[in-house]
Amino acid sequence: MLIFVQLIYYYFTFCQLFLTGPTPSISTNTKAAMPVSTSGSSTSWSAFRQSSIGGTLTVTIAIPVNAVIGRYKIGAQVTQAGRTTPYQVGECIVLFNPWVPGDELFMSNDAERAEYVLNEQGLIFIGSADSIAGRRWDYGQFEEGVVDICLLLLDSSPEYRRNPATDVSKRNDPIYVGRILSAMINSQDDRGVLVGNWSGNYTGGTSPTTWNGSVPILRSWRQNGPVKFGQCWVYGGTLCTVLRCLGIPARVITNFESAYDTNRNLLIEEYIDPYGRNVDFPDKVWNFHVWDEAWFTRKDLGSFYDGWQILDSTPQEPTEGSFRLGPTSQKAIKEGDVNLSFDGPFVFAEVNADRVVYMRNNDGRISTLSTETRSVGQFTSTKAVGSFSRIDVTDQYKYPEGSKENKAVFDKARRLLSVSVLSGKPPRRMAMAAVARDVNIAQPPKPEITGTLKPTDGLQVGDDVVVTLNLKNPSSVTKKVNIKMTGTTIVYNRTKVEEVLNESKSITLAPEEEKEIPLTILYSQYVNAITADNMIQVVAVCEEENGGNLMVDTVITLKNPPLLLKGSDRAVVEKQAIVDVIFSNPGKENITNCLLILEGSGLLKQPLKIDLPDLKINQRFKTQVEFTPHRTGQRCFMADFSSNKFSDVKAYHNITWYLSRIVPTMQKLISEIY
Structure with a gap:
């Protein structure tokens, strides 16, 4: 300096x-x-x-x-x-300096530093294990005022309010800073940045799926306090911005089939009724969950645990009086060292818990329906260094499912948790299965039939949803099967919103016979029940004559219709660029309340909101935007279109800018509806 x-x-x-x-x-x-x-x-x-x-x-x-x-x-x-x-x-x-050897955050690889500290354009993976999708996220850590907001976040924490001098003196420790930030990105107990909402109803705020980046969220928090609303990938993207802004290498991680274990027994205990409907219980498995990793040493644990540290600001369970998680050593999770700081049991369960499903019958009897040891923690993913592609990091969290190493690690984690319970560290919450163990749990015969549920490929919002139940009888005797099927709109964490279908039928399967049973959910049945996640869960419970039950389920993620962006991918100094935004209404009815939001760090100073006229069936609009950016480098122009029938249709366009000086930002709109 x-x-x-x-x-x-x-x-x-x-x-x-x-x-x-x-x-x-x-x-x-x-x-x-x-x-x-x-x-x-x-x-x-x-x-x-x-x-x-x-x-x-x-x-x-x-x-x-x-x-x-x-x-x-x-x-x-x-x-x-x-x-x-x-x-x-x-x-x-x-700020922290990962370029300097000796700093606790030193990262030796130039390409990784460029990705995990300097890159403002992210890719966060969403969807389900069967249908992985990526959505861009604008971190914008170098946008005007962001570093001031990050420092204000630290000064707004309960720790600072209790003892400012002591709190500031600890800000040379990335462990301490990470723990403060993982609490402050949510507003659960400290008026932090984001208010969580998983109900499917986002009245009074912004739907979590509308957000394209962190900067509008952080600026809104500075001006007005906690921002409504966020979900896990919004928390993850915002925390990543703050970490990178302060010089901490960070990346966003998505874990598919992510377990939420509330009683620290590494067993996800789920309950259903005879139709496959979920009975309220604390444990569940989310379609996906997003958290962050930050890169630094663990002087409190030893050098073996250096490297990626897990931080999660999604408010799930409190720890030390605040809704926060981490930093948890990624290596500690892989090795089953769940007794180390911080929050190891919760993270270990997210990627490596076992899963048991109980059926609660109408007469109150409880029976074990299925037990799985491999379904939790699949396709753990993050953005690749230097490209917008997915890399799988599951092997950084656990040994291969079914391997002797994985079993040994799981047994080790169970032993350590048993010791912690005996030493006076009780589970966070009593799960229903703890009560169920005190009653007689029936063990019905195992079903001999096998089955799958497969939706039609390429389904969009507005289509009738067709799902095929495929059942096979591999035995040498005829099987009579009673089938109960339900379809329910859900939020991505499998919170039920509304049941849209309930059917029952009986079939007979001859020896070694295979049958396909179609199930159709009409657009008219789900149109007013679907959330911005566009997810419908279909469950089929198939009961054999001998009492054996087979449950199969699938989560269908409907695609939105395409939103098109057209423009040059390169631009010259001090010249305005033009991007065309085009959308056609492919639905079966007119759409109203049409809103277009355009944004992109380095391109537009503030998100640009455009109210559009109603669109009739097969009608389309074209909006032309002229603008001059204010920063150089590769930038991403981001568009979000919403209406009363389609939620948060996204489009992205990369533009590389070569500018010699900062010039004023301008926008000009020319819209056509035809």
Whole structure:
């Protein structure tokens, strides 16, 4: 760092001061006082003369790798003829530095640093294990005002309000900072950034699926307080922005078939009724769950656990009095070391829990329907370095399912959890199965038939949903089967919204016979029940004459109709660009309340919202946007279209800009409906 000081510097001694926090002191590492000398130090605060011309003295400040991050006031004291005169030089912001060996966040690979610290364009994976999709996310960590918001987040935490001096003194520790941020991105108990909502009804706020990036969320929080609404990928994208902005290498992780274990027994206990409807219970398996990983050392655990550390700001379960999770060593999870700080049992269960489904019959009897050991934690995914493609990191979280290593790790985790319970660390919550163990749980015959549910490929919102139940009788005797099928619109975490279909039928399967049973959910049946997730869960419970039950299910994610962006992928200095946005109404009815939102860091200063006229069947609109960006590099133009029938139709267009200077941002709209 270079500090330019305009002084008559002959015959004086010069001392440089750096101060941060409300009560700076040398003992808490929030104040540095150093004489200006002819050489610097690499291990402590130091100041040395770089050059002197006329009355200007240029001073280089060496900042140690263990410096507290944050905003510093810079001062100087000049002593001449026994008299000391203070000067206010200015201020600066100190961040973590993953480029410097010795820093706890040092990342040696140049390409990875560019991806995990500097890249503003993200890709977050959503959908289901059977249908993985990616959605862009604009981190925007270098947008105007974002670093100030990140520092305000730290100053808004309960820890800072309780003891500001102590809190600031700990901000050289990425473990501490990560734990503060994982709590502050949600608003559950501290008026943090985002209010969670998984009901499917987002009245009074913004649907989580509408968000395209973190910057509008962070700016709204600074101006108005907690922002409505967020879900896991919104929390994950926003936390990633804040981590990268503060110099912490970070990436977003998606875990498919992600377990939510509330009683720390590594067993997901689910209950259904004879139709396959979920009975309320705390444990569940989400279609997917998103969290973050941050890269730093674990001086509290030992060097083996260095590297990626899991942080999750989605408010699921409290830990140490706050809704936060982590940092949890990724290596500790793979090795089953769930007794280490922080929150290891919860993360281990998310990727490696077993799963048992109980049926609660109409007379109250409970029977075991199925037990699975391999279904939880599939296709754990993140964006590849340097490209918009998916890489699978499941093997970084666990050994292959069914391997002897995986079994040994699972048994180890169970033993450690048993010890923690005996030592007085109780489960967070009592699950229903804990009560069920005290009653007689029936063990019905295992079903001999096998089956699958398969939806028609390429289904869009507006289509009738056709699902085929395929049943096979591999035995040598005839089987009579009673089938109960339900279709339910859900949120991605499998929260039930509304049942849209309920059917029963009986069939006979001859020896070794295979049958296909079609099931149709009409558009008119789900149109007013589908959420912005576009998900419908179909369950079939197939009961044999001997009492054996086979349950098969599938989650169908309906695609939105296409939204098209057309424009150049390169632009020249100081010239406006044009992007065309085109959408056609393919539905079976007119659509109303049409809204288009355009945004992109470096391209538009603020999200641009355009109200559009109603669209009749097969009618389309074309909106032309002229704009001049304000930052160089590869940028992503992002569009979101919503109406009363289609929620958050997305489109993206990459543009690389070559600019010699910042120019004003302009927008011009030309819309056509035809």
